[in-house]
Amino acid sequence: MNNTDLSQNEFLKPSFVDQNFKDFFNRMGPYYNCYPILGQWKNFDELKVDYSKSIVDFFKKNPDAPVSIYVHIPYCAKLCYYCMCRLHVSNNRETINNFVKVLIKEINMFNNLLKENKIVPNIKDIHFGGGTPSHLTVEEISEIIQNLKKFTSIENLAEFSMEIDPRVVEPKNFEKYASMGIDRISFGVQDFDPIVQKKINREQPFELIESLMNNNLNKYFKGVNFDLLYGLPASSQETFSRTIELTKQLSPERITLIKYGHIPKKVKHMKMIKEEDLPDENELPVIFVDSTKKLIEAGYDWVGIDHFAKKTDQLSIAKQKGEVYRNFGGETPGYTKDMISLGPTSTSGFGNYYFQNTYDLKEYRQDVNEGRFPVRRGYLLTRDDIIRREVNFSLQCNQVIKIDAINKKYNIEFKNYFKKRNGFAKKKRR
Numbered sequence: 001m002n003n004t005d006l007s008q009n010e011f012l013k014p015s016f017v018d019q020n021f022k023d024f025f026n027r028m029g030p031y032y033n034c035y036p037i038l039g040q041w042k043n044f045d046e047l048k049v050d051y052s053k054s055i056v057d058f059f060k061k062n063p064d065a066p067v068s069i070y071v072h073i074p075y076c077a078k079l080c081y082y083c084m085c086r087l088h089v090s091n092n093r094e095t096i097n098n099f100v101k102v103l104i105k106e107i108n109m110f111n112n113l114l115k116e117n118k119i120v121p122n123i124k125d126i127h128f129g130g131g132t133p134s135h136l137t138v139e140e141i142s143e144i145i146q147n148l149k150k151f152t153s154i155e156n157l158a159e160f161s162m163e164i165d166p167r168v169v170e171p172k173n174f175e176k177y178a179s180m181g182i183d184r185i186s187f188g189v190q191d192f193d194p195i196v197q198k199k200i201n202r203e204q205p206f207e208l209i210e211s212l213m214n215n216n217l218n219k220y221f222k223g224v225n226f227d228l229l230y231g232l233p234a235s236s237q238e239t240f241s242r243t244i245e246l247t248k249q250l251s252p253e254r255i256t257l258i259k260y261g262h263i264p265k266k267v268k269h270m271k272m273i274k275e276e277d278l279p280d281e282n283e284l285p286v287i288f289v290d291s292t293k294k295l296i297e298a299g300y301d302w303v304g305i306d307h308f309a310k311k312t313d314q315l316s317i318a319k320q321k322g323e324v325y326r327n328f329g330g331e332t333p334g335y336t337k338d339m340i341s342l343g344p345t346s347t348s349g350f351g352n353y354y355f356q357n358t359y360d361l362k363e364y365r366q367d368v369n370e371g372r373f374p375v376r377r378g379y380l381l382t383r384d385d386i387i388r389r390e391v392n393f394s395l396q397c398n399q400v401i402k403i404d405a406i407n408k409k410y411n412i413e414f415k416n417y418f419k420k421r422n423g424f425a426k427k428k429r430r
């Protein structure tokens with residue numbers, strides 16, 4: 001058996017969007033941005049792994065490994081009813097600033113661990129996510145970056161990106177962000193329809209985003225990303241196709257096109273969204289296929305499952321080379337495979353380890369103030385997990401499984417290893 005190469009174009013043929021496809025599309029299933037998924041990770045006490053030792057062990061074994069740093073800013077100015085991110089709403093500057101001080105302590109704990117062990121990490125990219133990083137003041141962002149610089153050479157980064165809520169950013173700050181090294185920004189756009197925006201408690205007229213895009217952004221940044229969500233209340237194929245048209249008009253370098261995940265039992269504030277306002281499930285695959293076709297016609301490359309990039313963008317270039325990778329934030333150009341994260345709730349994945357910090361801000365503060373890394377959950381990957389992650393990500397990111405290479409690398413016989421039993425690939429134990 002050689003390579004399995006799936007053409008994405010197959011999915012875009014009109015005959016493909018039949019009832020089978022629609023049922024398959026709407027089937028609940030894991031969203032793999034890590035493998036195994038978060039639900040399978042263990043409580044930290046049960047895991048019996050020392051977080052600091054794992055970091056040191058990883059860097060000693062992989063001294064040159066390119067690594068990503070993710071920084072989670074949990075605060076938002078206002079609650080969006082659809083949001084499944086780990087966030088806290090606050091507009092109290094003192095509360096937010098107190099959080100920034102603790103975050104800086106955590107950054108310094110990490111720096112001290114590196115210094116004590118004479119580790120000089122090869123940090124290749126940084127991402128500020130949340131919550132809403134643009135809800136911090138420029139001074140707070142600058143202070144965080146100054147501390148990250150203790151172990152990062154900002155000028156050598158391949159990417160330094162930050163998530164921006166268009167409602168809480170001052171255009172004069174773009175130049176300041178760029179001067180601190182941030183070279184990519186992502187706007188949470190979601191849907192341009194005013195009725196949809198009202199239903200999700202997020203009113204941001206097209207004109208607002210248009211005016212932000214008219215700030216010479218290409219002078220400051222390598223690219224802008226738009227996050228789009230389809231399947232929101234009061235949306236339909238017709239309304240969302242207008243969102244796509246307006247997106248094309250503003251021409252961001254990258255687009256993330258995600259299906260709204262409605263889980264009101266888990267995320268209480270989603271109850272603010274009325275079930276009867278949600279579009280028919282059968283419409284969702286049609287919206288996805290229709291939007292994808294329109295973006296491809298407009299010159300975007302379809303990357304992975306839910307990302308689009310202009311042909312000149314690094315993400316598209318990585319796709320041409322088969323180098324796209326996936327981390328907790330979605331598809332990346334594959335500069336790194338390992339990520340260390342700071343801030344509440346943030347998830348790290350490096351070597352054979354996964355870890356997650358506490359979501360609870362009180363616990364987070366207490367741990368950091370008492371000199372402990374605020375880790376609460378984790379997972380130690382087996383060899384089998386590593387093989388499955390590689391196959392899963394290769395398929396998701398590059399639509400190819402290099403079977404011969406996998407066989408050689410792991411000394412397995414692919415067909416036998418992934419043999420189906422009762423409709424499911426039986427998981428091999430180590």
Ligand SMILES: C[S@@+](CC[C@H](N)C(=O)[O-])C[C@H]1O[C@@H](n2cnc3c(N)ncnc32)[C@H](O)[C@@H]1O
Pocket residue numbers: 076082083084085129130131132133163164165166187188189190227228229258259260261262
């Ligand atoms: C941290 S937020 C974006 C940054 C910033 N806070 C903003 O809203 O502009 C990251 C993205 O997660 C996506 N997201 C949030 N809730 C979601 C849900 N229920 N289903 C799918 N995607 C969701 C949205 O597209 C959102 O832009």
Ligand code: SF4
Pocket residue numbers: 075076077078079080083084085087130131132165188
């Ligand atoms: S979408 Fe962004 S601004 Fe809205 S609640 Fe979620 S993280 Fe906050």
